[in-house]
Amino acid sequence: MGLQMLVNAILLGGLYALMGIGFSLQWGISGIINLSYGAMVMLGSYISLEFFNFFHIDPFISMIMSGAILFVLGAVIYRGLLQPFLKGGIVFTLILTFAIRLIIENIILKVWSADYRTIRLTYAGSNFQFGDAYVPLIKFLSFIVAGIIIYLTYLFMMKTKTGKGIQAVALDKEGAQAVGIHVEKMYMINFALGTALAGLTGSLWASIYSFSPHLIGIIVGKVFIIAILGGLGNIWGAAAGGLLLGFAEVAGATFLGSQWQEAIGMVIMVIVLLWRPYGLMGKKFFG
Amino acid sequence: MEENNIILKIKSLSKYFGALKAVDDVSFEVKKGEIVGLIGPNGAGKTTVTNLVNGTYFKTTGKVFFKNSDVSDLKPYQIARMGLTRTYQVVKPLMGMTVEENVLVGSLFGRGNRSRDMNNATKRAREILKLVGLEKIKDSSVSGITLPDLKKMEFARVLAMEPEVVFLDEVMAGLNPTEVEEASVLVKKVRKEKDLTIVYIEHIMKAVMGISDRIVVLHHGKKIVEGTPQKVINDQAVIEAYLGKRYAKEVNNEG
Amino acid sequence: MLNNKKINIFLLIIALGVFIFLPRFLSGYWVRVITTIFMYAVIAQGMNLMSGYMGYLPFGNAMFFGIGAYATAIGMSKGLPFLLVVPLAAITAILFSILLGLPVLRLRGHYFAIATIGMSGAILSVVQNATEITGGAMGTTLPIIDKAPGVVYNYFYLAMLALMVISSLSLHFIIKSKFGFGIRSIKANEEAANSMGINTTYHKVIAWAISALFTSIAGALYAYWMSFIGPDEVFDVMIAVNTIVIMLIGGAGSILGPIIGAFIIELLAEVAWSAFLEYHLAVLGIIIIVIVIFVPKGMVGSISDFTKKRKLRAEKKVTI
Numbered sequence A: 001m002g003l004q005m006l007v008n009a010i011l012l013g014g015l016y017a018l019m020g021i022g023f024s025l026q027w028g029i030s031g032i033i034n035l036s037y038g039a040m041v042m043l044g045s046y047i048s049l050e051f052f053n054f055f056h057i058d059p060f061i062s063m064i065m066s067g068a069i070l071f072v073l074g075a076v077i078y079r080g081l082l083q084p085f086l087k088g089g090i091v092f093t094l095i096l097t098f099a100i101r102l103i104i105e106n107i108i109l110k111v112w113s114a115d116y117r118t119i120r121l122t123y124a125g126s127n128f129q130f131g132d133a134y135v136p137l138i139k140f141l142s143f144i145v146a147g148i149i150i151y152l153t154y155l156f157m158m159k160t161k162t163g164k165g166i167q168a169v170a171l172d173k174e175g176a177q178a179v180g181i182h183v184e185k186m187y188m189i190n191f192a193l194g195t196a197l198a199g200l201t202g203s204l205w206a207s208i209y210s211f212s213p214h215l216i217g218i219i220v221g222k223v224f225i226i227a228i229l230g231g232l233g234n235i236w237g238a239a240a241g242g243l244l245l246g247f248a249e250v251a252g253a254t255f256l257g258s259q260w261q262e263a264i265g266m267v268i269m270v271i272v273l274l275w276r277p278y279g280l281m282g283k284k285f286f287g
Numbered sequence B: 001m002e003e004n005n006i007i008l009k010i011k012s013l014s015k016y017f018g019a020l021k022a023v024d025d026v027s028f029e030v031k032k033g034e035i036v037g038l039i040g041p042n043g044a045g046k047t048t049v050t051n052l053v054n055g056t057y058f059k060t061t062g063k064v065f066f067k068n069s070d071v072s073d074l075k076p077y078q079i080a081r082m083g084l085t086r087t088y089q090v091v092k093p094l095m096g097m098t099v100e101e102n103v104l105v106g107s108l109f110g111r112g113n114r115s116r117d118m119n120n121a122t123k124r125a126r127e128i129l130k131l132v133g134l135e136k137i138k139d140s141s142v143s144g145i146t147l148p149d150l151k152k153m154e155f156a157r158v159l160a161m162e163p164e165v166v167f168l169d170e171v172m173a174g175l176n177p178t179e180v181e182e183a184s185v186l187v188k189k190v191r192k193e194k195d196l197t198i199v200y201i202e203h204i205m206k207a208v209m210g211i212s213d214r215i216v217v218l219h220h221g222k223k224i225v226e227g228t229p230q231k232v233i234n235d236q237a238v239i240e241a242y243l244g245k246r247y248a249k250e251v252n253n254e255g
Numbered sequence C: 001m002l003n004n005k006k007i008n009i010f011l012l013i014i015a016l017g018v019f020i021f022l023p024r025f026l027s028g029y030w031v032r033v034i035t036t037i038f039m040y041a042v043i044a045q046g047m048n049l050m051s052g053y054m055g056y057l058p059f060g061n062a063m064f065f066g067i068g069a070y071a072t073a074i075g076m077s078k079g080l081p082f083l084l085v086v087p088l089a090a091i092t093a094i095l096f097s098i099l100l101g102l103p104v105l106r107l108r109g110h111y112f113a114i115a116t117i118g119m120s121g122a123i124l125s126v127v128q129n130a131t132e133i134t135g136g137a138m139g140t141t142l143p144i145i146d147k148a149p150g151v152v153y154n155y156f157y158l159a160m161l162a163l164m165v166i167s168s169l170s171l172h173f174i175i176k177s178k179f180g181f182g183i184r185s186i187k188a189n190e191e192a193a194n195s196m197g198i199n200t201t202y203h204k205v206i207a208w209a210i211s212a213l214f215t216s217i218a219g220a221l222y223a224y225w226m227s228f229i230g231p232d233e234v235f236d237v238m239i240a241v242n243t244i245v246i247m248l249i250g251g252a253g254s255i256l257g258p259i260i261g262a263f264i265i266e267l268l269a270e271v272a273w274s275a276f277l278e279y280h281l282a283v284l285g286i287i288i289i290v291i292v293i294f295v296p297k298g299m300v301g302s303i304s305d306f307t308k309k310r311k312l313r314a315e316k317k318v319t320i
Helices: A002-028 A037-055 A059-088 A090-112 A137-159 A161-171 A173-178 A183-208 A215-230 A235-256 A260-275 B046-053 B076-082 B099-109 B118-132 B147-160 B177-194 B205-209 B229-233 B236-243 B245-254 C005-025 C028-053 C062-077 C082-104 C109-129 C149-176 C178-188 C190-195 C200-226 C237-250 C256-275 C277-294 C298-319
Strands: A127-130 A133-136 B006-017 B020-031 B035-039 B061-066 B084-086 B165-169 B197-202 B214-219 B222-227
Touching (some): A002 A137, A002 A215, A037 A059, A037 A090, A037 A183, A037 A215, A059 A137, A059 A183, A090 A215, A090 C109, A090 C237, A127 A137, A137 A183, A137 A235, A161 A173, A173 A183, A215 A235, A215 A260, A215 C109, A235 A260, A260 C082, A260 C109, B006 B197, B020 B046, B020 B061, B020 B197, B035 B046, B046 B084, B046 B197, B076 B084, B076 C190, B099 B118, B099 B147, B099 C178, B118 B147, B118 B177, B147 B165, B177 B197, B197 B205, B205 B229, B214 B229, B214 B236, C005 C028, C028 C062, C028 C149, C028 C178, C028 C200, C028 C237, C062 C109, C062 C200, C082 C109, C082 C200, C149 C178, C149 C200, C149 C256, C178 C200, C190 C200, C237 C256, C237 C277, C237 C298, C256 C277, C256 C298
Parallel strands (some): B020 B222, B035 B197, B035 B214, B084 B165, B165 B197
Antiparallel strands (some): A127 A133, B214 B222
């Protein structure tokens, strides 16, 4: 049983890791606590649903569309609605992103209803063995893809001009401005990257689990925890946070019963906040 | 006796930020009623010393004694209430409040106000405002006033706390020569009236020479010289610190 | 608001009188709606003290509403009378605020807001799972009052009105006091406040305790009024969101702001609900965005700006 639990935890954690990074980047670097993040993840799921139902395209492929659409959406929302109000402080952006969540949630409800939806893949039931444990193929594929995307994001931040620009702005806004970096553009691209990651996560989620607008609030709760565990704006920290949350949930469900699965995350978050407010990694920026 | 006259004693004060030694084993004493100039080039550690003394920073090593009590581990608000106060190099006005309200806060929470009496505190705040010459703009919001007035207000705020020792952190920064002269006159006048002890922090030599009884010079976090203005201005190490070794050599060769 | 203090007081007393006699002219439905408005105004005042005046946004403040509600339900299930249970519920909430506040109030800005959301969520989970004490996710009941519905509605209407008036007045006097200056200094510049002799931790903890006090009593009244409460309902994140929107539209940092905001928001919600049932979420979202864009200082802030500008223009005319 131990190995199976471990496998489940890692697979879940990998997905959570991808999910948390986008939110963490938005909060840590763009300075926005994006309460609409859960709705954006779900949008990614529904986009893949439509591509599957109408064009029979596998979510692992349509995720590219989800990512692209959500990237553009994120850029538009940041530029049009959030950037003008950054000076209002945390209350303004918090409530604005909540308003955006309401609007997206309402659209989802109207178009797809509150029913849980699934994408039935032909290879949904396959799994392979790893020692004593069964590894579901789709979860494994999602894990791999999530890992690749995380690594690509890291490369983007470290190796590309834009990525380095974002890092520079995060470390020292005035300094970056002084060397000619367009600060607001960096914040916007960073935010859009976050929503794109949300969309990608949604597609992966849709390939494994069922989804509905009910999950929106729950996802926001989870990404909060992941971001705080990992330290805001820290890619590998968020990845670690996602894995940790995956472990905590699987362990909690196994030992305490499934109703404690959500509560465990909350309790861990509060403990971490009190003990190490800057995250387990200790610093507010990329390690 | 010598002991009773020393109001502030700083002993082996250090602050390391990781490998950076912002303040390194600094010690000096301040006698009651003195004006001690604390000078040094930018980055010498002057503001860090202030933050250490008033409790804003944790000390890596060292102790601070105020009126013969050990205040090394006290919080900033406790130290302020005992009468050891400071102003800020980059002024920190209480935004969203008027000039009078800013000074009133000092009057309410500083050493003078044992009771919670708003009336007395307001009266005292108004007296201080008149003393520094701000009574005309007392109802203005702090967001609309000039830099010299902001600095006067910060000074007034500290005075309203009825302090015994004030660390004035680069009060002259940003002022033109006339304003600097005005400020010096005001500080001297207030010092006499309120029987203050002042630690006068500056990085411009000239501003501090005419006003200080003694000077302490910091450089790279260490104390390099201490003494009367005359002694300090002629000290080799000080000239090197401010003007560089080459210039110091030239000065030496010439004179 | 208007510049003459005596006129202000006179107007407020008239408004109070109107409110006291209003139920005679309204249907039971509207009496309940206005009671809810009073309740939200109280919760908003609690948040107003923390966020509007002190600059620390307790996003999860609704947890005290839930604690007040559940403490009342549990207390009354043991046979205690309502009037005894309410202070006990308030004390419970205050204890929570102090225990949770001491470690968390040293975290600045964002972290404090998020920490309170986490706490709220954690308490919700505990309440949902501690079925033996709290009735679990199914909720719990309170004793039903043995009187005609109309009479009951009026009782709670007046009780909530009284709570709103008391909490608003208290806030008014607190802000004017020395403690109030300490609170405002923390928002203005916390580091400078510390150096001026203000014990900021003490101020923050006490402010949160006061906030918990008002909010929990509102929760206690709500529980007895509804006779049935469930965890999802009294720990609902929407309570916090509504409260923030109320503060935004009414104007934070003023005493009347939350009251005005509560009226505007609840009446808007009534309209949106009945007219746009299927789209009420989106409409609420759009309303929020419109408010933030066009009325960022809230009604009270905008009106006071307007009267200030008018006064300045009048003065300029005189001097020229």
